[in-house]
Amino acid sequence: MARRGERRSERGRPGRDRVRTAREGDAGGVAIVVATPGDALEPLALQGSGPSVDIVCAQPGTPDERAALGRAVAHAAARGVRVADEPWVIDAEPGKTTARVLDALRELRPLLVTTLDPDPEHASIDLEANRPVVTEPPLRGSVARATIAAARTYQRECGSPVFVRCHRAGAPATLGDRACARHPLPLRWLVRGVDGRLSAYLPSAAGVLRWTERRVGGDEWSGPELLEGPDLLPGLEVVQDAQGYVHLFGLRRRKRPDGEKYVDVVHTTQYQSGRPPGPWHSAGNPHGNDPAKSREVGFPAAAFDAGGGLHVFARNIGHGISTRRQGADGRWSGWQHLRGVMVADELTAQSGGSGDPEVWARARDTAAAIRWHRGTPPGEWTLDATGSVGPVPGSLSAAPDAGSVRYRYAGSNEVCVQMPGAGAVSLGGPDGTGPVAAVAGVGIQGWGCTVLVRSGESGACLVGAHADGRPEGGVWWFDAGETSVVPPAVAVDGLGRAVVALLGADGRLRIARQEPGASGLAFASWTVVRPTV
Template sequence: MARNTGRRARRGDASREQLQQGSPSPAGRASAVAIVVAGPADAVPLINSEPAGSVIELVWLDGGAPAEQRAMEAAVAQAKRRGCRFPGEPFLLYAADGNLTGQILDVLHEIEPVRVRTLDPDPAHSDFDRERKLPIVSEPAARGQVARSTLRAARRYQLAVGTPVFVDCRRAGADPALPAAACSRYPRPTQWLLTGKDGRLSAYLPTAAGVVRWTEGRTEAEGWSGPELLQGPELMPALTVLRGPEGYAYLIGLSRTKRKDSGSDVEVVYAAQYQTGRPIGPWTTVGNPNAASWQMARETGFPVATFDANGVLHVFVRNFGHSISVRRQTPKGRMAGWEALGGLRVADELVAFPAAQGGVHVVARARDTASAGHFFQQDVKAAWVENRRIPVSPYPGSLSVAPEGGVVRFRYAGSNEVCVWWPGAQVPIGLGGPEGIGPVAGVSGADIQGWGCTVLVREGTGGVAAIGAYPDGRPDTGVWWEESGEPSVVPPAAAFDSRGRVVIATVGMDGTLRVARQQLGSQGLEFTPWTVH
């Protein structure tokens, strides 16, 4: 059956006049973003959240009603005013021809995108049929169909061309005014740069085809190798990266396996890397708290994890009922059964960290209010305790674990300012930095003129990395933020190299790794120029 790969006018010459902006330069083509949706109205919030300078290619299944077209045209005009470019008319897919995945794949080969943005492949249920024991999803079926086909096509495209493709799925039902980072179905990576046991750095990032890795050479002169696609199951486009107590890197994600009858099984999986640059270990399944029903299991949130003070792994997910489920290792190293914490109905935004007494803490953004809940366990034998009265009001997509340990960072919902809070604190401490969006990463114990300091890195204006610092344990002294580098596809990350220098890493809009190192002995906190790998 033929695939529709040619450009299609949306409706008459007006669409050509509205969207045509000349041919992009080679550099522009390398940084193109493909927005693949069911119809023009679905494209509007994705266009609105694209940063200045983006090269946007539109792909949809249905031309939509006149009102949808007008809304899309207004979004395009606004995007052009902030410097975005639209190289040509939208691609129009044809459901009647079948093989949507093949059609989208052909489009991706023509567009050559570094980024792909689409809809929610597994939207949450709006009701539940108790007689049939099945969730009821009110989201139009075409949206999920296009999203799932896009994920498959992006995976095949990356495997064919061999370069990373970064995918973002916008959560169904999200506020149209929210930026992309605040309503992604799968969270953006935060602590994706890790120091191995031998002192070398590795960068792990989720892409359409799986996890890609860059590895630091044994000497600075060797540079970095990668990006290398790691072997593994078909993963959804997100990744939790965790450094274990023994210094190994743990990669945690959601796998999706097609069932023989119908639907797909979604499971939490993890793998470990024991030596820098070597192949990772086998991917092990942790299962799904709603495994009895694949229709319910597909809605599972993205996992987070932590090791407690005794080295026990704890894995947390948001379950079908919008509460938290946890599974942990037994003393023999196996995984115990899933345990539901109940209580607060939470969004798909959790962070976990160890407690000093040997247990763990979890902070979760509430589903229906601008607040958060705190769950903790003093040790593995103790009951879970819930506290909903914590002074944490996080902007969506901003929760992260602080490098000091036992501390949470977030952007205050009312101002977007970066804040820090720890269990027991009566109020959070503001750190400034209301520009940008998303979580904050960093390291503690950095040497700045002989002082131990915490260095933070976050997205600033237009996705450019913003770097700040304060004396260890004294966030109340304030933070001066300074932007550096170019816009990044992912939030910036930080780690120490083998000489104890802070290393900041980003990924340029062309998909290449960029690294800057701290200059020890300088006056203040200074970094080398960015190097591209």
């Protein structure tokens, strides 16, 4: 394994030309930035065929680690993954890791940067000190934090989108990309605003990116625009209220007066399409500003109730769910702990059939998903563990029908929907990974239908449909002809047409609209959204 200085001296200045040529051929690459070679094994195992992959290590690691990485590279090559040249070792010194990683990103010019969890999970609790005990090597977290900071700076320098994924420490690749991610990508990231124009929101290294239709149902878009706001961790939750306003939720790391860092939930509201959103506000943290406990909080999920109240849910350090409500007057309740079952970091919140919110969570220790809802007495949270939802990790999502949830069945990988008062219904589609996004109320040959989109093999965008409220009729899936580096999204535009959105390997938004009057569900050719101001 060569050091960075040796690599550059061997190749000289033409090394930049080599990277540029690779970018032109690959339209963006992947940089896996980790502490030592052994840390790259699981992130590399998740890579599919497509853009080339560079591995950057802060330290050279042990001979066994280097040998294991060599085997992993060979296995990746066998399934079509191109790992570029030999791994880099940047020999980062304390206080210089961010600068060294930034140098590597400037050379490699990646679209996607993968690193480890910046806030690794604790292994136990020191009862005497009441503090979590983290056994992960400190270098892993410090390199991940440095990588997030370097990617943020790099994106602001180059002006092009850069996306960061944080692989949860110790999570095996067999769980799939979404279940291994510390900060999930949104599923409902394409939404129609109050004025009928569509907007797309995705988290990037430097903050939230937004694309907006210039006119209702038109092919011209503005963006991507980098929304002003705090330095967010690389994830996003997108929720729309009854008035059609868009609410964005994320996590940020803040500094206490004593210099210690903690993490809190933040959110902002988009009132008018294409206009600046409102200021970002803190929703706090179940553990306050405790520097050790707060950093492990799970990514938030949110939903509105019939009275306009906002409910925020987050997995706490004890692997329970904590929730609080913001009333229509803007006042927050205290955090409430929903007891009953330990959960994984996979929450889905939605409005139930009564208009009250509910939250689904994948159980931590069993292949099941559990639902909490507000029942009787009014306002009290009730655990419903009677459902037969057995999801593949990373596949849980809310369905458009109130109180319904979609997931991949752990026994077959088929897409299923669970509706209130009914058993699970299979929607087929056992190929691919991850969750399904959907939108109801699409007109197809005079029928109101639900259009679904999901990721197939190698990131293929697959589309299907069924009659609204009647999934038992079955779904015919078809390949939409494009691949996406994020889960595809779907919405209904201001003209009533289904619109599918994805992000290509070149970092550009792609849009396909439903063909009006077609005999069945058909889409026009994909439109590549060119960067505009």
